[in-house]
Amino acid sequence: ETGVTQTPRHLVMGMTNKKSLKCEQHLGHNAMYWYKQSAKKPLELMFVYNFKEQTENNSVPSRFSPECPNSSHLFLHLHTLQPEDSALYLCASSPWGGQGASGNTIYFGEGSWLTVV
Amino acid sequence: GQNIDQPTEMTATEGAIVQINCTYQTSGFNGLFWYQQHAGEAPTFLSYNVLDGLEEKGRFSSFLSRSKGYSYLLLKELQMKDSASYLCAVENSNNDMRFGAGTRLTVKP
Numbered sequence: 001e002t003g004v005t006q007t008p009r010h011l012v013m014g015m016t017n018k019k020s021l022k023c024e025q026h027l028g029h030n031a032m033y034w035y036k037q038s039a040k041k042p043l044e045l046m047f048v049y050n051f052k053e054q055t056e057n058n059s060v061p062s063r064f065s066p067e068c069p070n071s072s073h074l075f076l077h078l079h080t081l082q083p084e085d086s087a088l089y090l091c092a093s094s095p096w097g098g099q100g101a102s103g104n105t106i107y108f109g110e111g112s113w114l115t116v117v
Numbered sequence: 118g119q120n121i122d123q124p125t126e127m128t129a130t131e132g133a134i135v136q137i138n139c140t141y142q143t144s145g146f147n148g149l150f151w152y153q154q155h156a157g158e159a160p161t162f163l164s165y166n167v168l169d170g171l172e173e174k175g176r177f178s179s180f181l182s183r184s185k186g187y188s189y190l191l192l193k194e195l196q197m198k199d200s201a202s203y204l205c206a207v208e209n210s211n212n213d214m215r216f217g218a219g220t221r222l223t224v225k226p
Contacts, residue, residue: 043216
């Protein structure tokens with residue numbers, strides 16, 4: 001139990017579907033992140049929210065839409081995805097934004113396995 | 118550019134010692150992290166180095182040389198449960214965290 005909970009753990013969706021991934025952190029952190037992990041590739045940072053404000057968007061396609069209603073919750077809304085978007089999507093949190101700064105350790109959730117068919 | 122390189126796979130024997138290397142080239146440096154990730158699970162924090170030298174934490178140690186852009190994770194007295202992927206991550210001067218692709222370690226009896 002890392003203190004970061006993601007649902008659903010597994011999701012299969014068609015290319016015309018709309019679905020959402022949910023993340024909740026119970027650590028009192030102020031920063032939350034979405035990462036994409038594909039097979040044999042490095043973790044890719046997608047979005048960063050610091051005190052509910054989006055501070056980073058690493059050229060992610062608009063078919064991925066994040067939402068951060070408060071410091072404890074983060075969503076990733078998905079629509080018209082492509083098969084190549086199939087991957088493990090990891091949510092993470094840290095005490096403050098500026099990931100990793102001076103030991104600002106990132107804590108990951110278990111991930112949501114997404115398959116686009 | 119920014120690169121973080123680590124071997125793709127390694128195999129070691131239970132009870133032995135294994136060293137997983139990581140080399141990096143980043144725009145500035147604010148620290149290096151090692152994470153462990155078991156198959157199907159979340160990455161979990163192992164260690165953090167910001168100064169040169171060795172940080173020891175039980176069976177795991179992590180070393181950093183900033184001038185060489187080099188780190189290693191040393192695992193002693195290997196156990197079967199240590200079979201996992203080990204991710205090297207570097208924070209650059211913009212506070213961006215970049216991850217390597219991970220090293221998949223298999224521990225054999």
